[in-house]
Amino acid sequence: YGAQQLAANDPMWGYFTAIAGQDGEIDAEELQRCLTQSGFTGGYSPFSLDTCRIMIAMLDRDFTGKMGFNEFKELFTALNGWKQNFMMFDQDRSGSIEHNEMTQAVNAMGYRISPQAVNAIIKRYNKGGRIFFDDYVACCVKLRALSDNFKRRDTMQQGSVTFPYDDFIMCTMAI
Amino acid sequence: YGAQQLAANDPMWGYFTAIAGQDGEIDAEELQRCLTQSGFTGGYSPFSLDTCRIMIAMLDRDFTGKMGFNEFKELFTALNGWKQNFMMFDQDRSGSIEHNEMTQAVNAMGYRISPQAVNAIIKRYNKGGRIFFDDYVACCVKLRALSDNFKRRDTMQQGSVTFPYDDFIMCTMAI
Numbered sequence: 001y002g003a004q005q006l007a008a009n010d011p012m013w014g015y016f017t018a019i020a021g022q023d024g025e026i027d028a029e030e031l032q033r034c035l036t037q038s039g040f041t042g043g044y045s046p047f048s049l050d051t052c053r054i055m056i057a058m059l060d061r062d063f064t065g066k067m068g069f070n071e072f073k074e075l076f077t078a079l080n081g082w083k084q085n086f087m088m089f090d091q092d093r094s095g096s097i098e099h100n101e102m103t104q105a106v107n108a109m110g111y112r113i114s115p116q117a118v119n120a121i122i123k124r125y126n127k128g129g130r131i132f133f134d135d136y137v138a139c140c141v142k143l144r145a146l147s148d149n150f151k152r153r154d155t156m157q158q159g160s161v162t163f164p165y166d167d168f169i170m171c172t173m174a175i
Numbered sequence: 176y177g178a179q180q181l182a183a184n185d186p187m188w189g190y191f192t193a194i195a196g197q198d199g200e201i202d203a204e205e206l207q208r209c210l211t212q213s214g215f216t217g218g219y220s221p222f223s224l225d226t227c228r229i230m231i232a233m234l235d236r237d238f239t240g241k242m243g244f245n246e247f248k249e250l251f252t253a254l255n256g257w258k259q260n261f262m263m264f265d266q267d268r269s270g271s272i273e274h275n276e277m278t279q280a281v282n283a284m285g286y287r288i289s290p291q292a293v294n295a296i297i298k299r300y301n302k303g304g305r306i307f308f309d310d311y312v313a314c315c316v317k318l319r320a321l322s323d324n325f326k327r328r329d330t331m332q333q334g335s336v337t338f339p340y341d342d343f344i345m346c347t348m349a350i
């Protein structure tokens with residue numbers, strides 16, 4: 001009762017159960033199929049399986065490699081935000097985000113990182129100087145997950161965190 | 176003279192220059208083509224462009240997004256090691272690395288990480304419980320690069336490092 005009842009009244013519940021199949025959870029292949037078929041990426045290329053895997057990893061707090069209903073809704077909210085953000089900062093309508101546009105997008109998302117860090121990010125995610133939607137989302141997912149992991153440990157909000165090696169590897173390799 | 180002369184005598188120099196083309200450096204597309212055409216992946220699937228990009232990112236200390244000759248040779252040495260390692264730890268000859276095999280492989284590479292961290296890594300890189308060669312290499316590259324970044328900062332070898340937020344983002348997002 002309770003949570004289950006509420007979920008059943010949610011307009012996205014039927015959609016979720018259709019995608020999730022028998023096990024009631026969504027894995028990377030199912031997510032990729034759903035985002036492609038729903039036309040979410042529109043004129044942009046469909047998401048790679050790898051991007052779908054890191055989307056799930058971002059939200060997968062119980063480490064099952066799959067998404068339940070609440071995680072699925074959380075992901076859709078985030079995805080819609082990133083899509084709007086992508087279209088808004090693609091100011092020259094090139095269909096991709098270039099260097100200046102990326103600096104603005106990162107700032108607009110509220111991340112306070114140095115130009116050097118923005119450069120490192122662009123180097124990693126660009127193809128011929130352009131960041132396409134799929135890579136942009138992969139980048140946003142990682143940036144959010146890493147920042148969340150950092151903040152969760154920065155309990156005194158000092159802007160720095162001491163990581164034991166094992167914890168560092170676990171929270172960076174999982175994404 | 177000097178370095179250039181030595182390079183010209185190296186049997187891999189001709190191969191490198193043929194791949195690198197006019198700019199004298201190898202980017203992700205060139206690396207992917209070269210690893211596919213050379214038959215390096217053999218019976219395994221070819222490397223994805225994303226894996227090629229993180230291979231370059233690992234060695235790209237000057238952040239150009241490309242590889243020079245010495246970095247190229249360093250990568251080949253690492254790749255040969257990982258390939259041998261992959262074949263050796265695929266004990267049931269399934270063509271992929273499963274959970275137990277991964278634990279052994281990570282230990283054999285000399286990483287001291289907890290079973291929990293190994294689980295997190297497997298969750299991220301498996302497809303249906305199996306880790307394929309392409310993902311295995313992506314995983315090894317990341318593990319090596321993150322461990323290198325960590326060790327470089329752990330000058331007193333205390334096993335823990337204090338990261339300011341910006342440095343944390345830069346050294347984890349670049350890979």
Ligand SMILES: [Ca+2]
Pocket residue numbers: 089090091092093094095096097098101
């Ligand atoms: Ca643009």
Ligand SMILES: [Ca+2]
Pocket residue numbers: 194195196197198199200201202205
């Ligand atoms: Ca080149």
Ligand SMILES: [Ca+2]
Pocket residue numbers: 264265266267268269270271272273276
């Ligand atoms: Ca195996």
